[in-house]
Amino acid sequence: MIFLRRQLPLLITLVTGLLFAAQYYVPHPASEQMLTSATKWLQIVGGFALILGVTSLFHQHAVKIRRQEAGWGYSLVLYVGMLGTIAVGLWTNGKESVEGTMTAFGWIYNYMMVPLQGTMFAILAFFIASAAYRSFRAKSREAAVLLVAAVIVMMGRVPLGEYLIPLSGDVSSWILNVLNSSVRRAILIGVSLGAVALSFKIIFGVERSYLGGGKE
Amino acid sequence: MWMAGMTFSEKMLKIDRRIIFLMIGLCTLLPLLYPVGLPIKTSSEVRGVYDHIESLPEGSVFLLSIDFDPASKPELYPQAIALLRHAFKKNLHVITMTLWVSGTGMADQLVTQVAKEMGKENGTDYTFLGWSPGGQAVIINMGQDLYSAYPSDYRGKPTKELPILEGVRSLKDVGYMVSLGAGRPGVEEWYVFGKDKYKFEMGGGCTGVMAPGLYPLLRSGQINGLIGGLRGAAEYENLIGQKGKAVAGMDAQSATHLAIIALVIMCNLFYFSLRQQKG
Amino acid sequence: MVVWTLLVFGWLCSSALAQISISAPQDMRVFDTPSDGGGSLTVQWAPSSWDGPDARYQVLAGDAAVTDPAALTIIAEFPGNSKYVKDAKTAWWTRNVDKTWHQVLVRSAKGFEVKDGIFYAVAVAAVQGDQRVFSQVLVASPSPDWFNWNQLNNLIIALSFGGLVFYSISYAKRHEIFLRRIPGLDAVDEAIGRATELGKPILYLTGAHDLHDPSTIAAAVILGKVAKRAALYETELLVPHREPITMAVCQEITKQAYLEAGKPDLFKEDANFFITADQFSYTAAVDGIMLRKKPAANFFMGAYFAESLLLTETGASTGAIQIAGTDSDHQLPFFVTTCDYTLIGEELYAASAYLSKEPVQIGTLLGQDIGKAVVLSAIGIGIVLATVGAVTGAQWPQLFLDLLRDLK
Numbered sequence: 001m002i003f004l005r006r007q008l009p010l011l012i013t014l015v016t017g018l019l020f021a022a023q024y025y026v027p028h029p030a031s032e033q034m035l036t037s038a039t040k041w042l043q044i045v046g047g048f049a050l051i052l053g054v055t056s057l058f059h060q061h062a063v064k065i066r067r068q069e070a071g072w073g074y075s076l077v078l079y080v081g082m083l084g085t086i087a088v089g090l091w092t093n094g095k096e097s098v099e100g101t102m103t104a105f106g107w108i109y110n111y112m113m114v115p116l117q118g119t120m121f122a123i124l125a126f127f128i129a130s131a132a133y134r135s136f137r138a139k140s141r142e143a144a145v146l147l148v149a150a151v152i153v154m155m156g157r158v159p160l161g162e163y164l165i166p167l168s169g170d171v172s173s174w175i176l177n178v179l180n181s182s183v184r185r186a187i188l189i190g191v192s193l194g195a196v197a198l199s200f201k202i203i204f205g206v207e208r209s210y211l212g213g214g215k216e
Numbered sequence: 217m218w219m220a221g222m223t224f225s226e227k228m229l230k231i232d233r234r235i236i237f238l239m240i241g242l243c244t245l246l247p248l249l250y251p252v253g254l255p256i257k258t259s260s261e262v263r264g265v266y267d268h269i270e271s272l273p274e275g276s277v278f279l280l281s282i283d284f285d286p287a288s289k290p291e292l293y294p295q296a297i298a299l300l301r302h303a304f305k306k307n308l309h310v311i312t313m314t315l316w317v318s319g320t321g322m323a324d325q326l327v328t329q330v331a332k333e334m335g336k337e338n339g340t341d342y343t344f345l346g347w348s349p350g351g352q353a354v355i356i357n358m359g360q361d362l363y364s365a366y367p368s369d370y371r372g373k374p375t376k377e378l379p380i381l382e383g384v385r386s387l388k389d390v391g392y393m394v395s396l397g398a399g400r401p402g403v404e405e406w407y408v409f410g411k412d413k414y415k416f417e418m419g420g421g422c423t424g425v426m427a428p429g430l431y432p433l434l435r436s437g438q439i440n441g442l443i444g445g446l447r448g449a450a451e452y453e454n455l456i457g458q459k460g461k462a463v464a465g466m467d468a469q470s471a472t473h474l475a476i477i478a479l480v481i482m483c484n485l486f487y488f489s490l491r492q493q494k495g
Numbered sequence: 496m497v498v499w500t501l502l503v504f505g506w507l508c509s510s511a512l513a514q515i516s517i518s519a520p521q522d523m524r525v526f527d528t529p530s531d532g533g534g535s536l537t538v539q540w541a542p543s544s545w546d547g548p549d550a551r552y553q554v555l556a557g558d559a560a561v562t563d564p565a566a567l568t569i570i571a572e573f574p575g576n577s578k579y580v581k582d583a584k585t586a587w588w589t590r591n592v593d594k595t596w597h598q599v600l601v602r603s604a605k606g607f608e609v610k611d612g613i614f615y616a617v618a619v620a621a622v623q624g625d626q627r628v629f630s631q632v633l634v635a636s637p638s639p640d641w642f643n644w645n646q647l648n649n650l651i652i653a654l655s656f657g658g659l660v661f662y663s664i665s666y667a668k669r670h671e672i673f674l675r676r677i678p679g680l681d682a683v684d685e686a687i688g689r690a691t692e693l694g695k696p697i698l699y700l701t702g703a704h705d706l707h708d709p710s711t712i713a714a715a716v717i718l719g720k721v722a723k724r725a726a727l728y729e730t731e732l733l734v735p736h737r738e739p740i741t742m743a744v745c746q747e748i749t750k751q752a753y754l755e756a757g758k759p760d761l762f763k764e765d766a767n768f769f770i771t772a773d774q775f776s777y778t779a780a781v782d783g784i785m786l787r788k789k790p791a792a793n794f795f796m797g798a799y800f801a802e803s804l805l806l807t808e809t810g811a812s813t814g815a816i817q818i819a820g821t822d823s824d825h826q827l828p829f830f831v832t833t834c835d836y837t838l839i840g841e842e843l844y845a846a847s848a849y850l851s852k853e854p855v856q857i858g859t860l861l862g863q864d865i866g867k868a869v870v871l872s873a874i875g876i877g878i879v880l881a882t883v884g885a886v887t888g889a890q891w892p893q894l895f896l897d898l899l900r901d902l903k
Binding site for chain 3: 021024025026027028029030032045046049050051052053054056057059060063070071074116117120121123124127128130131132134135136184187188189190191193194195196197198199200201202204206207209210211
């Protein structure tokens with residue numbers, strides 16, 4: 001049992017990890033083919049995993065409905081929405097329009113999903129404003145520098161700002177191109193080294209906590 | 217929230233955020249209703265994409281990957297329209313696709329609408345390949361064999377039989393590529409798994425929030441241009457001389473930016489006055 | 496008068512230059528392109544004294560049986576002062592001729608297909624006006640290679656870094672290593688304690704990506720530590736997911752954490768649950784959980800996109816302690832503004848070391864730090880060498896710079 005839960009997964013990780021790290025250095029079409037095939041397998045495994053996710057979702061909401069927990073009505077909406085969309089999608093073969101005519105599935109997409117997603121994204125503008133008002137304070141010298149930079153960039157990225165302070169456009173462009181790029185590169189270097197180190201540890205079985213089951 | 221004994225500054229710092237929401241709402245709505253039409257300067261990063269498309273000879277293959285969903289429509293849709301108009305005007309062979317399944321219907325509408333407006337024919341002047349599962353794997357697949365990554369286009373026609381894809385066997389045959397991405401997979405994936413491996417020139421487009429994150433790619437020449445947010449779209453609309461929704465939205469964006477600046481200044485004034493009061 | 500004389504002299508000179516006759520390309524060689532995936536031949540020839548924008552080169556290719564260069568298909572035509580070896584992204588250790596030589600790759604094009612294992616005849620013609628002079632016709636066959644020698648530097652650097660990490664781990668097992676304080680992680684206990692006091696749950700998110708992404712793995716590892724403390728304090732844990740496989744893995748991790756804390760009976764299978772893979776649907780659902788259940792502590796670990804602010808701002812409105820950790824640099828400003836503590840970039844990877852204090856984890860951090868010092872030194876040395884090379888025109892700095900370059 002320990003072999004199936006521990007040793008075998010670690011062995012698979014070691015072999016595939018080394019194989020796919022080596023793949024980067026092999027230009028032969030066979031290596032590319034291997035990468036494509038492996039990615040396809042992942043998609044298939046991912047497809048089956050979705051069943052796991054959907055089961056969890058249904059179970060969670062079925063319990064809420066059964067126990068009539070607070071807000072169980074929303075769980076009912078989820079069931080109706082999900083099953084309804086699946087049924088309509090199957091009925092119309094997943095097509096949003098057939099020869100220029102919108103299908104029921106297209107209607108759901110255009111008149112429900114598009115506006116709902118747009119709404120969620122649009123909330124960002126309001127939240128940015130309230131977050132900025134609440135937290136953007138010059139509490140220290142560093143925070144003051146950030147504040148000034150943010151104001152310049154905000155001015156320089158819109159026509160009215162450039163109209164009021166003509167220099168703000170060039171200064172904001174310099175901030176984005178030079179200061180911002182170099183800082184992000186520094187973060188990226190740190191992140192990449194961390195990611196490579198973690199990958200090495202996973203490939204060689206030094207880091208195992210992602211498998212669950214703790215240390216043996 | 218408005219407790220007794222609070223000073224004015226304290227009260228203002230704890231202002232109900234719905235008042236801020238209202239202010240932002242008005243700053244967005246009013247300029248859309250009463251546009252001013254301020255002049256827009258073109259940045260070098262947007263010009264990078266424009267100039268490259270401009271330099272392509274007629275009939276060159278241009279690949280546009282519409283990697284966003286309806287959530288990012290307000291910012292990226294105008295970018296896609298402007299790019300397609302430019303490419304069609306230059307008589308390029310336009311291949312479009314998406315790596316975001318939830319963006320498929322929107323991308324189809326977008327491409328069909330602009331092609332119709334420019335009098336272009338599906339299959340001959342342009343094609344929409346649709347969505348294929350796999351994210352970055354699709355890019356690798358296309359780099360090896362485009363026909364196997366997309367055996368048929370969105371309308372179900374075999375890609376091998378499409379006149380526009382004649383001689384376009386893989387990404388190596390693409391003249392220029394632009395990914396309009398709202399996340400992953402997007403511009404970075406197209407660079408890492410596409411351009412880096414299969415060597416084609418590429419540019420990018422993204423939401424305003426993501427743009428600063430892509431500047432390192434731009435500065436190192438990994439992408440030759442970047443259209444950032446609604447502002448980038450407005451600049452592109454200006455460059456092609458066809459003003460659209462992005463230019464119209466710039467007044468609203470100007471007003472909201474200034475409103476946020478005003479809010480930040482106000483909150484700092486209250487903060488400092490409170491600090492002084494507390495000694 | 497002087498001006499007129501100069502103009503006439505200039506005109507005479509340019510006419511004389513225009514009349515310089517071109518010669519056949521010299522020392523031409525054709526071979527399979529090294530370090531590639533096949534389907535390509537490389538053509539190289541020596542530069543000529545008459546190379547310039549007026550003269551042009553044509554590269555011709557065709558069936559191996561063709562001996563007359565004029566019968567071959569023109570696959571590339573370009574000005575005589577372009578397409579050099581130096582333009583290709585190759586390193587000095589893979590270069591077989593001087594950088595000033597001309598180089599063109601023969602690949603499949605419209606009407607001409609290059610297939611592996613088939614021999615092709617290739618020639619180069621120099622063209623000026625009506626004049627066209629051919630090189631000899633050479634034959635070669637393309638084939639795919641098993642190693643990209645241009646990336647040798649990359650492989651050596653990667654292996655050295657891997658070796659360094661493992662050495663650091665073994666060093667950390669033998670020695671005590673100082674670990675800088677990470678305030679965000681000190682706050683983990685405080686946040687869990689507060690949730691316990693208030694009798695409210697802890698919300699833990701693992702980000703937008705699946706387990707391909709190291710940041711998700713780091714988030715899952717930290718979840719184990721958080722779950723263990725939540726189990727010890729008997730505080731409810733909620734972990735909504737965007738990816739089913741991550742959910743399954745996190746279920747195992749949480750279960751193990753409860754076992755290690757000696758509270759297996761408190762473990763709930765549905766503490767980890769799936770919502771949807773869709774960005775904003777997930778955000779709306781998590782925001783709903785925040786508003787209804789009012790968790791006392793929110794953890795945002797892993798990769799995030801535009802949803803970050805929507806999540807953290809809602810969390811802030813409920814008064815929860817918020818701790819974020821992400822390597823999504825584009826979302827850092829939002830997290831820093833709205834959360835009480837933020838683990839920036841690699842701090843996310845360092846978090847599990849800090850929380851567990853295990854030598855393996857601390858050793859990895861040491862390795863990373865040495866790696867960073869090496870990168871910083873390489874940047875410094877590279878800047879000096881590139882400047883010296885640019886100022887003096889010397890070639891030797893390039894020998895070192897190529898070692899640090901990303902070559903394909």
